[in-house]
Amino acid sequence: MSDRANEYILEMRGIDKSFFGNKVLDNVDFSLKRGHVHAIVGGNGAGKSTLMKILTGVYTKDAGTVTVNGADVSFQNYHDANAAGLRMIFQELSVIPTLTVVENIYLNNEKTKGFLNDDKLMESSAKELLDRFQIDIPIHEKVSALSVGYCQLVEIAKALSQDASILVMDEPTASLSDSEVKLLFGIIDNLKEAGVSIVYISHRMNEILTVSDEVTVLRDGKRIITEDSTGLTIDAIIDYMLGSEEKRSFEYHERAAAIGDNPIIEIDGLCVDDLVQDVSFEVKEGEIVGLAGLMGSGRTEILEALFGIRHIQAGTVRVHGADVKIKDVAHAVKSEIMLVPEDRRREGLILSHTLKDNMQIALFGLTKKGMFIDDAKTTEITQKSVRDFNIKTNGIDNPINMLSGGNQQKVVIAKWLNNAPKLLLLDEPTAGIDIGAKGEIIEIIEGYAAKGNGVIVVSSEISELVAMCDRVIVLFGGRKIGELTRNGILNEEVIQHAIQG
Template sequence: MNEYILQMKHVDKSFNGVKVLDDVQFDLKRGHVHALVGGNGAGKSTLMKILTGIYTKDAGTVTVDDREVHLLNYADANKVGIRMIFQELSVIPSLTVTENIYLNEEEKKGLFLDDKRMQQDAKALLDQFGIDISPKARVSDLSVGFCQLVEIAKALSKEAKILIMDEPTASLSDSEVKLLFNIVHILKEKGVSIVYISHRMNEILEIADEVTVLRDGKYVTTREAGDLNVESIIGYMLGEKRGHAFEYHERANMGERECMLKVEDLSVDNLVDHASFEVKAGEVVGLAGLMGSGRTEILEALFGIRKIQNGSITVDGKKVKIKCVQDAIDAGFALVPEDRRRQGLILEHSIKDNIQLPIFKQTKKGPFIDTSKVNAYTSQNIEELDIKTDGINKIASLLSGGNQQKIVIAKWLNINPKVLLLDEPTAGIDIGAKGEIIKIVVDYADKGNSVIVVSSEIAELMAMCDRIIVLFDGKVVGELNREDIKEEEVIQHAIQG
């Protein structure tokens, strides 16, 4: 028997004359975890969508179990044992866990749905993989992490030979990541082969047996994971493009700049306790802390999503009252949320549709929208932020995570906010796109605008921030100037409380 359950050879794919895959190969061994990595627009998702029948290849062959297959749709892929856990959650919030797991594959008793049996089977499936969720729970009541686990359970409800995981840990807590890795080990023992797509290098080195790297739509290399480290993977991913995006560049005259934002005694939902801080014009300030420290809650309060129970906010010398999102926008705030897919984008709409949402006033022509203005804004955003697309009407869900995040940032930059709020701005995107987004943020601050950034990646805080405010249990417990931070351990020690 061939040691490879899957072989993809000489695969080509173009969209509107633009070649996105060029003579790509990918070979997956039986019962192995094979990581597929690459920079922004490398072609990872396109290759996997060909494997799942969502796209059809222009050239090349796909062989499963020693037999060439022609995958024209997702049903064709399912028939040969290929299932995918998508980065964009496909669970339906209004349905229960059981209803989501068996959606379109319901079990019947005569002419009627066998709800009791499906609930029993769902519970057995969840228990088998250690997923502690009630099968009767409504998905809308679950956290994003648990929704991802439901997505995994749904994919595993039917026997799979090949399971594709696209950024499966992007929304998971540390404990949920451990649970996922346990699921992966169980599947390996059952002989399931796994394609694992992630931008988290340490995670890849922990879970993968082999690693294949793509760059700019071309195959670069396949190596045993044990022969690699983070630096070597990044080197393969970026090639000659590897630069110094994660190096901090001090901005001049920071001490002489005016205060843009002053927050005094801010209390929010018993999660933020009398927090006070300032942000100067042209300054990037980071909020650092453990999960539950109040970082996200501060941003959401400033943007009118959470109710402010106490405190005052001053923007550019003027006190403002923020009771809703529109108040925040009028005061000069803009928020790039942590979950771009749920909160930052309308995934099934085009780049142009997403870009125009905050700028209706700028693009109105009488009672109508001036399409030429919207097109101009969108084209300018695509060019300035280097959004990789074949047109302004490209559907957002078809873009890579890094390009999606650029759209979210672009649409808010178009209103020229005085204070840009960024919550985990590089979550779930590749190392190259992270560098590009860091540059976008720093360039925006260099124009005299203020930025507050929340990130769990300390290297990113050190690359972007002029000052870091430390939070613990909803309180401001410290402040670090960038010039005093010589290594990541300084911040790690500070956030432990």
Template sequence: MAEADIVLHMTGVRKTFGPVVALSNMDLTVRAGRVHTILGENGAGKSTLMKILAGVQPPTAGEITLDGAPYYPATPQEAGARGLAIVFQELSLCNNLSVAANILATREPTRMGFISDRKVTAQARALVRDLGLPIDVTAQVGDLSIAQRQLVEIAKGLSHDAKVVIFDEPTSSLSDSEAEILFGIIGRLKAQGKAVIYISHRMEEIMRLSDDITVVRDGKYVDTVAREDTTIDALIAMMVGREMTEIYPPRIGEAPDPQAAPALRVTGLAQTGAFEGVSFEVRHGEILGFFGLIGSGRSEVMNALFGTGVARGTVEIDGAPVTIRSAAEAIEHGIGFVTENRKEQGLVLSHALRPNVSMAALPRFSSRGFVRSRAERREALSEVDRLGIRTNSIETVTGTLSGGNQQKVVLAKWLATRPRILILDEPTRGVDVGAKFEIYRIIRQLASEGTAILMVSSELPEVLGLSDRVLIMSEGRVTQTAPRDTLTPERVMTFATGHVQ
């Protein structure tokens, strides 16, 4: 490949925060018309690298060029003006504004010095149509699902012309059909000669999309390889520094007796406009997977079970009818809920890790209205060790942790409640393959201890790799519930798309 193809070049880039080295001697060469994946575990330095390129943080040392000219943007606006666009994993949207207003934020068309809402809507609608995204630009972002908000983030990132487009975990909350739309967009960007930097933990899509792959570990450059010259096993070994012989750990002990009394029985659960007639059972020690495309109603069912969504129907826990009208009542009944939206619903990002771990189980750590700090610290330290959370201290502000480590803190928070029934809504969203293995191991261990687990996931291999049985939804209805070993990916997608004869 000719040197003229090089769009972005980095040599010896270093970033430190006081004594902490986030990046050390990072090298990267990105070429026009190619997809260059950056691969590494959470905490490897990927986010720091992207923030440098996006103008959020300056490098401490090193050289960066864009189109052969020095490139050290002081602000995201300057980075955009130089031709770099970024689609962030962590949503940067205003929930109280419309989709159109978010897409064109800071670049709204005006009329006589005032923002023209009509032009904003028209331009956003044209962009969404060209991209093939199934979203209504007049809807308020706060009313959208996480997956729909991710599509808005993609549209926002592509709303102005760019030479380099960075996608940071863009499919982390998308189902297969929405991901296919994104892959088509990336193909068109390549055909237009754009350079694409792609960050993902989904190995199958990395092998499908990538032309070049750079691996980073512990803030250091490891190697750059062509996609056709490597394998998933080789990439994982470079990324984590060890072999990963089995991503999905085997079941511990015997599967639950299908004739045993259910831990949770749901009959005729319904929520107007979201889902209808949902019935299922899950037993102690069983993992019941939930799969469906965006709009299928799977997450809405979980919110209803946890008391954060109003629904009709019957719910029984260990054979006794219960009415759950709030999250507090759900916790009292032994239900934990790892939400898909850790940023808004799972954590208090401005607080330290320690109180985030204990907040859902404060009665365990309180006496006469006061928190027993020693017990609280002991629990936080235990969960940090158990889940392999990367932090210097349990007093570290949670918002400063990587996305994957934040997800582990959400899991730790609910494990501290000692749940009998645990709802996992996208439990590995934005988590690297090494951390996924640890979370899968914990899920298996919890099931072996008798916890009944409801697991929602957009990753079909994850659903089929962990579940004992799979419940499939389409357009708010259950289309099939079957043992995992009777299902294939093709059969699951047939039921998920509603194409059932």
């Protein structure tokens, strides 16, 4: 092997890629040193996932070369790349909901005894794998029963179940809370020691500098810089990412309108399955209330119960002073409660449909014209959302799976906000959204509350709660263990500390 191939396990040179005449990668170079973590950073739609999908054979490149261990490669599909020791943790989770945890981990890589699957061996190996990485999930649970954070851990375990020489992690922490992120960083350290080379994609700036040896910044399909992490600051990275684009501050703004005296919703003694016990709180007109907690603290389950997806075992819910029984989604919608779910792929969007059709689904009464749908109105509302949310798309009549991950998330939020519910439930609203767009989304949510509506938001990113919440309910193990008012949530440390239980 040449000296250069000894130093670099992977070299991509002059990579071009267009989708339907739209150039999304333009002459991109990317080199990965053996045993290093190389981060790729860039705004939504910058081309990060596409570059890595070209590496792993999911997409084919239009031009350029890829060398692994000094030899030219051109993988025709993901399976070929796997066989050569490359693995990718996909941004859009690829776990199959109807299969169990262990089935997912060994899917397409079954351990066999003769012609038969060796279930016992797969079980024991899965247990060992999860134990080794201190991931606490019951292996016989169906993945559909797990929250998105746990699905992400299954996805990670799946990638780790086979030895890899190059591991690509595309937004691996988007749904993980801080303690799980720490766990993942421990795993990454172990992998590095074992000689694995890692590509790490994330929108969480503080993670980038902690975990990476080098950073490459992409903007609009072009490589802007590649530098050692030691010489970089978060501010410098953001400057490279945004170029001349306006930077938005990520700070709490005094509310444009005062918070009203009347509660929109009063929740008293809420119990949900075995997961939430005796939780009480209220949301007033114009108020944004955050739910903070680790994975498994009951955050998402509270939102799902209020939206009628989970059974409320005990407790009362009053909306505008009147008792309501939220038995299903129809009840919730009638009470003007809407949920923007975290898992856009499972619940939020129909990926093969167009952007406009995905909007139409949620517009219900708004665009009805007698028995028919008012197509012009739908187009108008969709185009307005594309402008307001700065959604990067080639056209509203293109399928939604042509959008980058972050832009899909914007569509999900826009879609529900157009219905203007009284109470909006948001689960991880900015997971996977770039730093510029995060500020935009927070402003949109604030503007929505300022009209006298209420918002309950769940976020693993504490900085986001600090930036937008008037009050934060602290949860641990399904119980409410504290409540922070605005004066108490001036910095991240306070919340960070509170959620440890």
